[in-house]
Amino acid sequence: MSSRKVVVVGAGPGGLAAAMQLAYAGCDVTVLERRHVVGGRTSAIEANGFRFDCGPTFFLYPRVLAEIFRSVGFELMDEVPMTRLETQYRLTFGNGGQLDCSANIAAMDRQIAELSPVDVGAFRRFLDDNRVKLEKFRPILESPFRSPLDLLRPAVLSALPYLHPNRSLATELQRYFSDPRLVIAFGFQAKYLGMSPFQCPSLFSILSFLEYEYGVWHPIGGCHRVSEQMASLARSLGVKIKLAEPVESLELEGRRVKAVHTEHDRYEADAFVVNADFADWMTHHVPNQLRRRWSDASIEKKKFSCSTFMLYLGIEGVYDDLPHHNIHISRQYEQNLHEIETTHQLSSDPSFYVQNASVTDPSLAPPGCSTLYVLVPVTHQHKNVDWATAADGFRDQTLERMSQIGLGDVRRRIRFEHRITPDDWKNDYAVHRGATFNLAHNLGQMLHRRPRNRFEELDGVYLVGGGTHPGSGLPVIYESSRITSRLLLNDLGVDARFIDANTAQDGEADRESVS
Numbered sequence: 001m002s003s004r005k006v007v008v009v010g011a012g013p014g015g016l017a018a019a020m021q022l023a024y025a026g027c028d029v030t031v032l033e034r035r036h037v038v039g040g041r042t043s044a045i046e047a048n049g050f051r052f053d054c055g056p057t058f059f060l061y062p063r064v065l066a067e068i069f070r071s072v073g074f075e076l077m078d079e080v081p082m083t084r085l086e087t088q089y090r091l092t093f094g095n096g097g098q099l100d101c102s103a104n105i106a107a108m109d110r111q112i113a114e115l116s117p118v119d120v121g122a123f124r125r126f127l128d129d130n131r132v133k134l135e136k137f138r139p140i141l142e143s144p145f146r147s148p149l150d151l152l153r154p155a156v157l158s159a160l161p162y163l164h165p166n167r168s169l170a171t172e173l174q175r176y177f178s179d180p181r182l183v184i185a186f187g188f189q190a191k192y193l194g195m196s197p198f199q200c201p202s203l204f205s206i207l208s209f210l211e212y213e214y215g216v217w218h219p220i221g222g223c224h225r226v227s228e229q230m231a232s233l234a235r236s237l238g239v240k241i242k243l244a245e246p247v248e249s250l251e252l253e254g255r256r257v258k259a260v261h262t263e264h265d266r267y268e269a270d271a272f273v274v275n276a277d278f279a280d281w282m283t284h285h286v287p288n289q290l291r292r293r294w295s296d297a298s299i300e301k302k303k304f305s306c307s308t309f310m311l312y313l314g315i316e317g318v319y320d321d322l323p324h325h326n327i328h329i330s331r332q333y334e335q336n337l338h339e340i341e342t343t344h345q346l347s348s349d350p351s352f353y354v355q356n357a358s359v360t361d362p363s364l365a366p367p368g369c370s371t372l373y374v375l376v377p378v379t380h381q382h383k384n385v386d387w388a389t390a391a392d393g394f395r396d397q398t399l400e401r402m403s404q405i406g407l408g409d410v411r412r413r414i415r416f417e418h419r420i421t422p423d424d425w426k427n428d429y430a431v432h433r434g435a436t437f438n439l440a441h442n443l444g445q446m447l448h449r450r451p452r453n454r455f456e457e458l459d460g461v462y463l464v465g466g467g468t469h470p471g472s473g474l475p476v477i478y479e480s481s482r483i484t485s486r487l488l489l490n491d492l493g494v495d496a497r498f499i500d501a502n503t504a505q506d507g508e509a510d511r512e513s514v515s
Contacts, residue, residue: 003028004492005269007260009247012040013474014464015275016230017068017481022273023237024072025485025494030267031239032260034246034430039227040275041429041436042474048416049366050314052373053224055436057355058192058325059217061210061475065226068478070502072237080229081220083360088216090323091188092405093181094331094349100323101185103212116179126176126186130209133162137206141470144483145448146456164202165443172202184329188351191377192473194305194437196337201443210475218324218360223474250285256459271460271488278439278451278467279304279432291457302445304380305437305472306340307422309394311374314416318370319356319407326354328405344382346394352376352401369415372407374398380422380435387421395419438466446471453484454491462488 004027008015011033023029037043041055059082066076092098097115102108105124113120139155150156164172169190173183187197189207219225231241242262251259251266259268274281279299288296330336330351339347358370365371376398379385402410422434439445450469455461464480466472482499489496 004271004494006030006271006273006488007032007267007269008273008275009260009281010034010040010275010465011038011227011231011241011243012275012465012477013042013227013230014466014477014481014484015040015273016227016234017065017478018273018275018464018485019234019239019241020072020230020237021068021481021485021499022488023234023239024498025489025496027489027492027494029234029239030269031234031241032245032247032262032267033241033243034276036244038231038241038243039224041431042223042227044222044224044228045312045418047418048314050312050369050371050416051222051224051364052312052371052418053222053355053357054420056223056474057357057373058211059219059223059226059474061214062217063214064475064478064482067502068482069233071498072233074233079233080226082217083220084215084217085324085360087323088211089325089327090405091185092326092328093184094329094333094404095181097181099185101211103215112182115181116177119177119179119182122176122182126173126205127209127212130206131213133203134206134209134213136162137203140447141476142479142483144453144487145450145469146452146454147448150448162203167202169197169200169202169204172205173197181329184333188327188329191306192437193441193471194307194377194435195440195442196341198334198337199341200441201446204441207473216325218357220361221363222357222361247285252287252290254459255290255457257461269460270492271462273462273464273484273488274455275463275465277429277431278463278465280426280430283432286458294451294457299432303440303442304433304435305440306377307380307425307434308420308436309376309378309391309398309422310420311372311395311398312416312418312420313372313374313410313414314365315370315372315410316413316415317368318358319372320359322354322356322359322406324356324360326356326405328352328354328401340377340379344379344384346378346385346390348397350376350378350398350401352398354402354405354407372410374402378422380433381426385422387423391419391421437472441471453480454487 006027006029008019008031019029043054045052069076088101108123136159169187186208190197190200245262247260249261330349336347339345353375355373425431425434462484464484470476486496
């Protein structure tokens with residue numbers, strides 16, 4: 001077994017997944033986490049008997065994490081029981097109509113017929129085409145990209161006919177659906193990347209496909225339970241997790257990181273895995289003169305995702321007639337997106353998301369109560385919005401808009417409330433510009449143009465998380481941990497074959513692994 005030392009900076013999903021794999025390979029792994037809990041943005045907010053996911057609430061495509069668990073000797077669904085939601089989410093449209101989205105093709109066609117009879121049958125065609133598309137792109141999403149030459153790999157060339165780089169996601173969806181509401185219904189998932197479907201590359205039609213093909217899942221106790229259990233399993237594999245111990249400085253020998261320093265200790269290692277927010281950590285910890293490609297000036301020129309305004313509400317009673325996930329699309333959806341991404345102003349009619357998790361999981365609230373998690377996509381930090389003065393008014397506006405999905409009495413039922421603004425994402429969670437989905441996922445910031453899993457600016461430093469390849473969203477963040485762990489172990493001369501030993505060989509095996 002190897003005695004190589006590895007320090008993981010950050011106990012977010014990617015850092016914990018990497019720690020598990022590296023420890024299983026025999027490395028001596030220490031995780032340094034700046035906050036007092038694990039999980040990062042996938043942690044919990046707890047008070048007065050209420051438990052909320054801080055960030056992600058949709059658990060999609062469990063295949064990747066299930067394979068990681070299996071590769072280190074555990075079964076995901078045994079360790080973290082999950083429920084597949086029959087109604088994935090309810091979509092309501094400011095322009096009228098709604099969809100209770102599910103994997104039942106006949107039920108979807110009946111609802112689509114009410115919105116747009118001419119689009120009946122397009123849903124099945126969309127699924128069939130994207131099933132092929134995902135299989136073509138899986139090798140790309142599961143492999144590192146170190147230079148432009150990697151674009152010439154056979155897997156990439158095979159996927160090129162499905163890429164259509166000049167098409168946006170919305171343009172791609174218009175090939176299937178004539179009703180603009182249906183284009184949005186299968187394209188709003190671009191918001192998982194913090195982007196607009198009218199700007200997002202057409203590749204990301206696979207996001208919606210993943211929901212319907214592999215399900216939307218709820219881990220009992222919330223998505224934060226996944227990170228908590230990963231931390232427990234990592235410890236059982238020998239990982240040392242140091243909470244409330246932020247890295248303060250790096251010890252360098254030329255371009256190689258030799259050790260990191262905290263207030264309490266010095267940690268020397270053979271390799272370092274950074275799971276912190278990429279832009280924030282680099283600009284605060286790595287001397288600018290050592291970063292040629294990712295200098296401060298270069299980072300400031302990059303395009304970053306939107307941010308989110310969050311309300312966590314402990315509610316008296318339960319909204320039994322509201323599904324687990326609810327998404328309301330504003331009447332002027334494109335204008336709302338333009339205000340978020342271009343003019344950087346707060347909309348008078350924003351889209352919003354409400355999680356009503358207690359209808360599935362009563363453990364999240366005291367008896368007779370429930371939780372509502374409210375997310376409104378907004379601009380990342382910008383001079384046009386002063387959250388110190390805007391937050392109260394935007395909170396009131398958001399509560400008022402929630403009446404559009406049947407929550408008109410929510411104000412009088414609030415028993416607990418917590419709020420996060422883009423300023424809080426920046427100051428409390430160390431997220432650059434408060435951009436909760438990291439660097440945007442345009443074609444100029446993907447593959448080899450994204451910060452690389454083996455970080456190109458420093459020796460012995462590797463990246464995991466939404467700021468590196470493949471990108472944001474829990475499934476691909478977990479995938480980044482596999483890519484990075486494989487690279488790191490190979491570089492250290494440690495056997496990494498176990499990482500791939502439990503990888504599903506085809507799409508049918510994938511589906512069976514989570515059904």
